[in-house]
Amino acid sequence: MATPDDGTVLLDPNEPARRLRGEIMRLRDEATRQKELAHRRAEFWTKTDIALGFPAALLAGTAGAAGLATADARIPAALLALASAGFAAGAGFLRSDTRRRANKRARHAWAATEGRATVKLAQEHLTPQDLVELLDFRQAALSAYDSEDPQPGPSPLSG
Structure with a gap:
């Protein structure tokens, strides 16, 4: 933007x-x-997921084996079973596997957005439609955290 001596503002064509x-x-x-x-x-x-799931499985197996071994081992087996149930309940409550999958979907969607933007920036001339397309990819990446299926490409709203 330039301002000549008369005070008018000239816009840069670029x-x-x-x-x-x-x-x-x-x-x-x-x-x-x-x-x-x-x-x-x-x-x-x-x-x-591993930190909660592996101990739950290990303790459940150990509790079952200890409970069947002798009558005296039933109390320790019950305690191991309770600990196993606690780990399993924690894993279920946190839904770590679901969160892991959602973040992997989002990672792929953000990578697609990044790649598409890099390709656009390599072009000599950009159009507003290029920006609209990238904003659709961004929206798909944001929704990847919530959806069960990946959202490749532009959303249906871009038409």
Whole structure:
């Protein structure tokens, strides 16, 4: 933008293209950050699922074996069974496996958004439709946390 001596404002003819490119760069950077965050969350929920599920299975097996071994082992077996039930209830309450899958879906959706934005930025000329397409990919990535099925490509709202 330039201002001549008479005070009128002259718009730079490249300003809309520059702003469009800047917005697409911002979306690409957001997608990169969100992809990495979803990856870290998926890893966390995988570890949580293992940390709760493995002890539950191990304690359940041990409790069953101890309960069948002798009559004196029934109280320790009952305690092991209670601990196993606690781990299983914790895993069910946290739904770590569901959260892991949701974050993996989101990671893939954010990666698609990031890749699409990178391809758009490699083009010499960008159009507002390019930004609309990327915003549809962003919306699909945001909804990937809630849906059961991946949402590849633009949403049905873009038509």
